Amino acid sequence: MITLAVDTALAACSAAVLDTARGEASAVERIKPMLRGHAEALMPLLQGLLAESGRSLSEIDRFAVTIGPGTFTGIRVGISAIRGLALATGRRAVGVTTLAAMAETARMAGFDDRPVLVALDARRGEIYAQAFTADGVELGPARVAPVAAVIAELPGSVASVVGSAAELCARQAQAVGRNLACLGHDAAPRPGAVARLAVKADADTRPAPLYLRPPDARPQDGAAIPRQ
């Protein structure tokens, strides 16, 4: 199976082509770190990646994309592009969370064989967080919460942390007398990791955003003039 994976949900615009016939570690990747500009960068990056991997879009069996949590705009850039590619080629598209992709990235790097916490900066004093076993099984749901709450409720088996908020978590753990090893503070997953997870994913649900936060919206105050 040939999978094309895209991530634009965090601080990078990246994509990978993975041909499982050539082995799980054979992904061709392109990674461009960036905070904004994903929408402009993605298509040229895909064109370059396809040329480098010698593939055309008609050869792709499955499309994959990170669905969040991350920046709302970045999530939609990736999902819109992947849904468009899937629609126009008649192929399936699957979604992978950024948190699962970060855990898979750590696993690919051979960091640890123990459970790991993935912690991403969510601003406003909060982090996006989820813990995974060494096999990538979720230990609880993905959540957005203050770092202190995440550490307080972290399963005892988790002894390491990765992600842009990893150091923050390690410091918080230390403050409450717990040891959490910071294994890396990458701000985005490897697209090859997204592709690897997509190969195993259920292809029956199309990718949908995982925002974890409601939209910023309040009903506008009634400036209406009193009526009888």
Next chain:
Amino acid sequence: MRVLGIETSCDETAAAIVLREADGAGHILSNVVLSQLAEHSAYGGVVPEIAARAHVEALDTLIARALAEAGLGFDALDGVAATAGPGLIGGLLVGLMTGKAIALARGLPFVAVNHLEAHALTPRLSDAVTFPYLVLLVTGGHTQLVAVSDVGRCERYGGTVDDAVGEAFDKAAKMLGLGWPGGPAVEKRAARGNAAAIDLPRPMVGRSGADFSFSGLKTALRIEAERRAPLDEATISDLCASFQAAIVDCLVDRTGHGLQRFIEETGERRPILVVAGGVAANSAVRRALEGFAESHDARLVAPPLDLCGDNAAMVAWAGAERLARGLTDSLDAPARARWPIDEIRTA
């Protein structure tokens, strides 16, 4: 050529297929619109993040429906066009990325369409209008007089210096407790009221140039309404009628100044005046412009109502018009929250 159009710049998710024949004739093969009115009405206006979330949820299904209704597959398309601006950036990105992806996957040319130009070119699709013509563009976000002399050649004669006319309707409806969107609500109440009951100002009327202003009118309405509070139903209807009449007078006066300049510059003896945008659905506005056109020996063209509000047929059509002139965009084209109609690339 057949072009897929995608529109996600505000609170309508839309997809359409349009056919442009070699002689320039246009046909709509499908035109589907999903309005987000229900999602936004509780907030009294469009909430950008809610709009963006709704667009990404619905768009790919809507495109599949547009193709199905046209009885076509992707291989029947000659191009893909998506609104790239102006508008709400979160929503624009959804349509833009989807359009780029389809273009990339099918090897089709891509056009990043200016939403205002799409409105301005609509009469060529609906009424086979020829260049040049003058457009009064009246929407929730824009109020402009634009002379259109070719694809990519729009000269802005004037625009609002404060609120757009649709925005003025919305704000009036809100202060009178009539809900959102305001245009249809005010029009409905105005039909029952006396337009001469309340004396409201006509900002800019009589002044040279073709600019508009509605902020002072809105403030005057508030003062008159507060003076009469608590409002009974008849007074609300009178306020609506008087407010709408003032708006109509402003639009007609400013259009008159624009038309005079258009005639001077083009030498057109029977100039074409087009009214486009969501506010063109207001029947009082249409009636007044019909009378104005007749008395000025101009031909008024008002596209059908489903092409006045935001839609994707106009985007597909603008894309087809540009493709026919070899104007395409690369796949790194950005979304643009602000994109004045006279800053469109012409070559």
